[in-house]
Amino acid sequence: MDLMKSKLHRRKLLQLGSLGLLGLNLPQLLQAEAESKQRQRSCIFIVQYGGASHIDSLDLKPEAPVEIRGPFKPIPTVVPGMQLCELLPRLSQIADQFTVIRSMTHGNPGHDGGMHVCMTGHSQTTEATPYFGSILSKLRPPTANVPPYVWIQNLAGDVQPRYLNGGFLGSAHGPLRVGNDLDNPSATGFRMKSFDPPDEVPSPRLVLRNGLLNSLEGQQELSQRPATGAFREFQSRALDLITSPAARQAFDLENEPATVRDQYGRHPLGQNLLMARRLIESGVRMVSVTAWTGLPPGDKFRNVQTWDMHGDGPALGSIFGNGAFGLGWALPRVDEAVSALLSDLQQRGLLEDTLVVMVGEFGRSPRVNLNGRDHWPACYSAMLAGGGILGGIVYGASDSQAGYVKDLPVSPETFGATLLHSLGIPSETRFGPDGFSFRVSNGEPLLDLFA
Numbered sequence: 001m002d003l004m005k006s007k008l009h010r011r012k013l014l015q016l017g018s019l020g021l022l023g024l025n026l027p028q029l030l031q032a033e034a035e036s037k038q039r040q041r042s043c044i045f046i047v048q049y050g051g052a053s054h055i056d057s058l059d060l061k062p063e064a065p066v067e068i069r070g071p072f073k074p075i076p077t078v079v080p081g082m083q084l085c086e087l088l089p090r091l092s093q094i095a096d097q098f099t100v101i102r103s104m105t106h107g108n109p110g111h112d113g114g115m116h117v118c119m120t121g122h123s124q125t126t127e128a129t130p131y132f133g134s135i136l137s138k139l140r141p142p143t144a145n146v147p148p149y150v151w152i153q154n155l156a157g158d159v160q161p162r163y164l165n166g167g168f169l170g171s172a173h174g175p176l177r178v179g180n181d182l183d184n185p186s187a188t189g190f191r192m193k194s195f196d197p198p199d200e201v202p203s204p205r206l207v208l209r210n211g212l213l214n215s216l217e218g219q220q221e222l223s224q225r226p227a228t229g230a231f232r233e234f235q236s237r238a239l240d241l242i243t244s245p246a247a248r249q250a251f252d253l254e255n256e257p258a259t260v261r262d263q264y265g266r267h268p269l270g271q272n273l274l275m276a277r278r279l280i281e282s283g284v285r286m287v288s289v290t291a292w293t294g295l296p297p298g299d300k301f302r303n304v305q306t307w308d309m310h311g312d313g314p315a316l317g318s319i320f321g322n323g324a325f326g327l328g329w330a331l332p333r334v335d336e337a338v339s340a341l342l343s344d345l346q347q348r349g350l351l352e353d354t355l356v357v358m359v360g361e362f363g364r365s366p367r368v369n370l371n372g373r374d375h376w377p378a379c380y381s382a383m384l385a386g387g388g389i390l391g392g393i394v395y396g397a398s399d400s401q402a403g404y405v406k407d408l409p410v411s412p413e414t415f416g417a418t419l420l421h422s423l424g425i426p427s428e429t430r431f432g433p434d435g436f437s438f439r440v441s442n443g444e445p446l447l448d449l450f451a
Contacts, residue, residue, distance in 0.1 A: 040140055041353045041387050041423050044276045045132065045288045046338065047119070048360035049155055050111070050308030052291075053319065053373055054381035055366055055402040056327055057085045059102045068366050068401050071320050072327070079392040087331035090339035096392040097342050097351070098385035099449055103396025103405045104359070106412050109375040111158040111308070114361030119163065119288075121416015121441055130167030132419060133286035135440055137166070137173040139425055144283030146247055151175035152272045153184055153290035156303040163288070168433045175288065178251065178275065179268075182301060185253055186271035186294065192251035250282035251275065263340045267294040270337040277344055280354050291358070293333040299324045306330050307360050311372015319364075319372040334358075342385055355387025355422045359415075366403040379405050382415070387422035388450050395449060413443030421445035 053070075055061060060074040060083060074083035077095035084092045091098075106123055108114045117123060119131045130138075137148035154177065155163060166173030178192060179185060249255060253275060264270035269291055276287040292304040302324070309319035309327065317323035324330075338358060345351040363380025364373035379398045385391065396408035417427045420441055427441040 040285075041355060042280045042284065043132070043136065043286045043355040043357065043387065043419070043423060044273070044280060044341070045119075045286065046273070046291050046356070046358040047115075047155075047288055048291045048307045048358060049115070049159075050305035050360060051114070051362045051364060051375055051380075052307040052360040053309060053327065053364035054102070054379070054398075055364065055373075056320075057088065057331060058100050058381040058383065059398055059402050060085060061366075061400065061402050064366075064401050067368050070368065082392070082394055085331060087327065088335045090335045094339055094342055097346065098356075098383050098391055099389050099393040099395060101382045101384065101395045101410055101415075102379075102398050103408050104363075104380045104382050104410050104415065105405050106362070106377045109362065109377050111305075111361060111375075112160055114375070114377060115155070115159045116162060117412050118359065118361040121412050121419070121443065123412050127162070128168040130169045130173070131163060131288075132416070133175055133288055134166040134169050134173040135420070135425070135431070136286045136423060138169050138431060139429065139440070140285055140423065142283040142285050146250060146279070146283045147176040148284065149173065149175040149286045149288075150276075150279055150284055151177045151288045151290075152275060153179045153268060153292050153304060154181065155290060156305050158305065158308075169431075175286075179272070181304065184268050184272065184292075185275050186266060186268045190253075192248065247282075250278050250284075253278070260344075263344075265333055265336040265340070267333050267337075268292045269294070269333055270340070273337045273341045277341060277348075277350075281348070281350065291334065291360075293324075293330045295324050296322060296329050309364070309372055310374065311368070311370075319368075338383075345386060351386040352388070353386075355389065355419065356383075356385040357419065358383040363402075366401040376403075379403060382410075384418075384449065389422060390449055390451055393449065395446065410446070411443060413441060414446060415443070417441040417443035418445040418449065421447075422450070 056070045056072055060072065061069050062074055073086045075086045075089065075092055077084055077092040079095045082095055082100070084095070106117050108117050116125045116129065120129045121132065122129055133149040141148050151163060164174055164177060165171055184190065253261065253271060256274060261271065261274060264274040272289045276289050279287050290304055291306060293306050295301060306325065307330070309325050311319040317326055320327055322328040342351065342356065345354055359382035362375055362377035365376040379402060396410055397406045398404065399406045420427065425440055427439060427444060429440045430436040430438065431440055432438040
């Protein structure tokens with residue numbers, strides 16, 4: 001019987017009529033179907049919103065003039081020849097688990113446009129070009145009863161709220177957002193409220209409503225209408241999320257030991273990444289995490305653009321200082337949280353099936369001026385781990401001042417194709433409002449980065 005269950009496709013079983021004739025019940029059928037499928041990968045996308053300084057973190061130039069190199073020193077890693085900033089000692093000890101790309105490049109220097117390019121893998125976008133998470137939601141939906149796409153922590157007003165919708169794929173493939181400004185998983189008493197039913201509609205009434213909707217499905221003419229069927233599917237999923245304790249628990253960090261929460265760091269980025277791990281573990285396909293590192297004691301909240309470090313401009317303090325917009329504050333928290341995430345995924349056996357990405361919409365200018373370092377899309381860095389990506393690799397190179405690509409340029413299209421390849425989606429896959437008008441990517445993946 002087990003052999004038969006593993007070979008029979010669910011559709012064929014349904015065509016046979018009654019499941020009872022085969023001695024199968026619904027849980028057995030679903031289990032057999034799940035076991036017959038290959039494991040599908042998921043993604044945690046760490047968004048260094050504002051544009052992280054590559055020359056001060058992943059691509060230091062210690063031999064450059066003082067007005068170029070900045071004050072931080074490089075340190076060796078466990079990978080011979082690979083160096084990182086001295087503020088990243090924990091990541092340096094697990095550098096054999098990730099790849100650093102030092103030749104990212106595009107031409108859009110604005111937060112709004114640059115973010116759209118970064119999160120879609122297209123140099124030329126339209127208003128409706130969907131983000132990676134929406135593509136994954138559409139083409140690789142989860143099998144568990146969890147949201148396919150979650151975005152943890154908001155972006156600020158320098159970008160349009162495209163990240164909250166699904167582009168031309170529709171709002172059903174937009175993310176469920178968790179956290180906004182100071183109300184985020186690191187805040188004392190934070191609770192995910194999105195699953196709460198309206199005050200006037202308690203859960204028993206929702207269950208009753210669902211029963212009434214199910215009774216309508218017996219009316220063949222109504223249930224066979226495509227629009228009605230799609231709406232019913234989304235409505236059913238939404239009700240399941242509201243009434244299911246499993247989905248709520250995935251968002252509840254109180255279920256984590258205090259020691260684990262401490263390892264990630266009790267700041268927004270640390271707790272956001274811990275929640276991301278829990279969500280991936282529960283079956284969510286894509287979790288985007290805004291890499292806001294929170295506020296030093298005494299700092300006043302301005303926005304969540306940690307990496308928009310214009311130095312002594314707009315009263316943000318020095319890019320090399322210890323304020324909320326200083327690398328002295330931000331990089332140690334990235335080091336703590338991201339190293340904890342990679343180690344945790346590795347220990348749980350999740351890293352091979354979880355692609356971890358860390359990148360911003362661009363880098364920072366090589367020359368330090370009165371504005372610190374400015375927006376710089378011509379050359380910047382990214383980090384990739386898990387999801388079949390080889391560790392201990394430095395791909396591409398910048399010039400002597402980290403201003404322009406010297407070797408192996410990586411365009412948004414190439415980067416996007418590489419991400420999608422890791423997630424099991426070939427570049428030539430067709431999709432669009434009509435289901436087939438566009439390729440998911442106009443690039444080709446960097447196959448050298450895969451085992």
